[in-house]
Amino acid sequence: MNTKSAAVATGEARASRRVASAMLIGTTLEWYDFFLYGTAAALIFNKQFFPSLSPAAGTLAAFSTFAVGFVARPLGGLVFGHYGDRIGRRNTLIVSLLMMGIASTLIGVVPNYASIGVWAPVLLVLLRVVQGIGLGGEGAGATLMSMEHAPANKRNLYAGFPQMGTPAGLVLANVVFLTTNAFMPPGAFDAWGWRIPFLLSAVLVAVGLAIRLHVEESPSFSRVVSQHGVQTFPLREAMRVGVGRMALTLGLMIANSAVAYVFMVFTLSYGTKQLDYDRSFLIVCVSVAAVIWFTTIPFWTGVADRSGRRVMFVGGSIALLVWCLVFLPLLGTGSVVAALIAFLGMGVIVPITHSVQGAIIADTFPAAVRYSGTSLILQVGAILGGGLAPIISSAIVGESGGVAGVTVYLVMVCLLSLGSAMALFRRIEPTDSRASSLPADAPTGVRS
Template sequence: MNNPGEALDRHADVGAASDGTDMANRAALSSIAGSALEWLDFAAYGAIAATVLPQLFFSETDPTTGALAAFATFSVGFVARPLGGLVCGYLGDRVGRRNMLVFTFLLMGICSFLIGVLPTYASIGVIAPLALVVLRFMQGFALGGEVTGSQLLTMEHAPKDRRGFYSSFIAMGSPLAQVLANALLFGVAALLTNDQFLRFGWRVPFLFSFLLVAIGLFIRMRISETPAFKVEMERKRRGDSQPAVAFLSYAGTVFRLMIVWVAVSVAYFIATVFILSFVTNKLGMAKPTAFAILILAHICSMFAMGIGGALCDRVGRRTAMLVGSRTMLLAFVVFFPLVLSGNTLLIAVAVVFLLCAAQFHAGVQPAYFAEAFPTEIRYRGSAVAYNLAVVVGSSAPFAATLIQAHTGDATWPIVGLGIAFNLLSMLAIYIGPDSWQKTESTR
């Protein structure tokens, strides 16, 4: 298994003979639905952290400290993701992709529901923020195993010449969830008074968890295990003498892919979480308007994902990633000048542009990451690289708030930080191989 792309091609041929495109289509569609359901409550938390959590769970602090504390609990969920990716990835490489996805879905749903019924600081004091941190950690652990598992379930079922396009569908689960979460919050915020929203309205997305778990389990149980994993298990059953792949031998690949994805994560969280706090608290924008802008941006970003996935099947993973990186660099440069104009339309253009540039990469990422590893460590390798990058990216709202608190609300240091990460990401893409070229040569 010296050539991961070649190994994936060999397994894809087996899958084409056994399951065919019908299972590939079913895997892609069910992964969109399952991922969207799983991401819904996680997405809602980001919006809540930027708007009401400081008042509900950190009410004894000043506004800036409360915002920092709320964004810190937001980041806790992402700190847990590499651990979840490593543990679930290790088990997923042994007991199967689908089995682990059932477990992560249950864990995510239970934790989300508990957040929805959690008493606030006013009711139980310091226990409230402590319980919130624990539940966020468990949410992050579950999502760390879920994201990559869903990507692999889709990609390992996909035809070998359309892996990028098929895997871009699973990436659409996240913005679809963001649309649903922000639509729910928009509706609730529009129908309720601010006092009612603070008392119970923010809990609505989290309390859907029981229904989401039931639907999600039904979807997941209708998908078979992937052909690539079945082939790997058969090889082990026969006692194939091929030496096992050492996970640590791919440490350099994991680190490079992590660097590639950090810039995307930073851009994503600036455009979806920090901007909510900025426009509502600094610019005085109404919450329903801010939620509506995010809904529009996430809808547009789903098209960007599809374009990225389709393009990488035609020009290669690396070329497509570089197209996205150059676009994102431009988006970062114009982002805050447009936002600071105070014009609602220009703010919407800024958010849509930056988010679409970031999410274009997400259409390429599943294939780009998965093809870098052989089957027996693919879950772990992809999950650890992806989730370590997201840990760094998820700290962007916290870092941006802290920067502004010490620079008199200046935005240029935030732009500089985003550009620096973007340039590092482009360098990591340039020096890495293009797995698509390897795959094409084996046909």
């Protein structure tokens, strides 16, 4: 019996790792598409789709199309969350991957402003909306699939695998962007070569689809079905955890999102146009930081499983606030060494809170309504944090000519998230600092 039990445990462990790996690969491909757009918005789209505007106005317009994807994400979160709680996580994740890949591929063939005039940015925005809807269904679903397949004592670790897809997708997008640029004649990349990384999405989505088709449904959702616990309106039931707790959970994730998009996206435009850094150098800096981000997530999620996520998250929030005070001043020195240090610091600090925020949000809701509730928090937080950060930062620089105001903005956002986290953790029962007060499969109607 012991041998049989060991074999079953080994098989379950392999299945959990297979699901986590599949979620990591899928989220990497979706974030590749999303970040590829962000890089192009910072460096290319102002000239291709808004040539009649001034450089500053064109950059702001390009970042506005980038933000449209964030505005669309709550719609995707609501739709995919609803059906993910009603028909299952697996099928909705397959659809989200297809939407993201098809939209990205079509961006690669959209004519520019010189060819079709105003219809060029219109088509760009429409495809960005489709991207946002697809990603809105991905973030929560992948985290839930991985976490709900996880062993009980490794929920943070497994929930962190989809979080690793964010920096992995960023690195993949930047590597493809840089490689394509490096092998093209001068001027050719800006003219038409930028389309190649988008067209590559067609190949990548086929790979991701083949992997996801072999993933089994979440055990937690299967139990909900077997117990006849599927909700007709899961989002309405998810709200039963309480508006106060949901607001604090939303608040704690905003800083990480805002800071990450300033250092990943805004600095590419600001650094090349205002500080005269080489474009390739900045992309390499962001990519190196993302590699550190990717590789340290398993360490931080392991710490959370062993020692509790609360102290780690609060400490990470404080570190993020401190680094925001020095990040842009270091970049503003014009020194490549100082710039590299600034980006490396972000690579070390950002993953501390990012690694567990998905698990914190998911643990807020019982299994029957977890997809809907988690999607709502993640996507609204993404708008308030990452979606607005490049636009706000660009507007501040355009108005003042400097980035001191951007630093103040980031510090204020960090203070908001730090205060939200501390207030939230005081509200949650302290019986287990590694998880929330809601058990993994708590029935709907449980309030914190």
